[in-house]
């Protein structure tokens with residue numbers, strides 16, 4: 001266990017925060033520091049074909065150790081951390097034999113990680129927790145995933161009696177700013193399918209995510225002196241308000257769960273002459289997703305009609321752009337890749353928690369690029385903030401799941417012989 005803790009800590013103390021305002025890949029130069037370290041480490045444990053491209057995407061191979069054909073499988077995680085919270089000077093704390101009580105992350109600032117608020121903590125009584133010092137995020141998202149993949153590969157290399165096919169490993173930058181899959185060379189990776197190790201608690205297995213679109217809606221107006229405005233002024237802010245009122249009530253992120261979709265207004269700036277409203281549209285169901293996008297256009301048309309005479313041209317201009325799609329469509333035809341992961345967990349006495357993701361993963365984009373890619377737990381909790389923590393035992397379980405999936409994939413092929 002100490003080995004996995006040491007490895008994890010050696011990654012999280014390196015700042016790899018990504019930056020959505022940067023145009024380069026990786027978005028921040030500092031991501032190279034960990035990327036280069038990972039390349040050396042993959043070589044050192046005995047991985048083959050270790051490559052890093054000019055955008056810092058890392059790939060490596062563990063060759064097959066059987067004499068029959070087995071599908072090539074991949075394991076993927078990202079080495080950047082979220083720009084939502086400070087990722088520099090991470091000082092991890094190790095809580096051994098956790099007693100189920102409050103954990104003082106930072107006495108000076110009175111920052112407490114408490115099971116009264118974070119109830120999940122109680123499942124980890126007696127385990128070894130790795131936490132922050134209350135001033136940064138931890139970066140278990142997704143350096144836990146990297147730790148697990150490297151450790152699993154090392155274990156397989158040192159344990160040749162476990163039989164497996166060819167395994168590919170992929171580490172990416174910039175997942176947290178939605179670009180991790182953008183420059184991922186699926187052809188070069190050359191796997192039949194893969195798993196992102198980027199979920200949260202032990203047992204998570206996900207192959208359904210949202211269909212996602214973003215909309216920018218511009219409302220025009222006419223500014224006239226308020227004293228002489230009767231019949232002349234058009235206040236774009238009030239039109240935007242009218243638009244928002246026509247969105248279905250109760251369908252916001254704060255009022256939905258599970259498979260329920262939503263509209264989420266996340267930005268609004270305005271003056272009398274012009275108001276810009278930005279919202280995102282999310283739905284697991286493709287038909288409902290398309291319907292939601294049509295509703296945006298329908299409301300806009302209705303308002304445009306109302307102001308056609310007075311304004312002379314369209315007063316509402318909509319731009320709706322698709323962002324990503326539900327990977328379920330790409331994974332269901334190859335459902336056995338989920339079944340193998342589920343079987344692996346069950347054989348390890350881990351209860352699979354299969355649920356739809358209310359968001360997207362790199363795996364959803366990769367699935368549409370031709371690499372079906374469900375998501376598996378990496379073990380951490382409370383991502384993107386100071387309360388982030390990961391139990392070492394959960395990382396160890398993820399290592400075992402990776403090893404077991406590799407083993408089962410080879411075993412199922414040999415059974416076909």
Ligand SMILES: [Zn+2]
Pocket residue numbers: 078141142175198
């Ligand atoms: Zn992540």
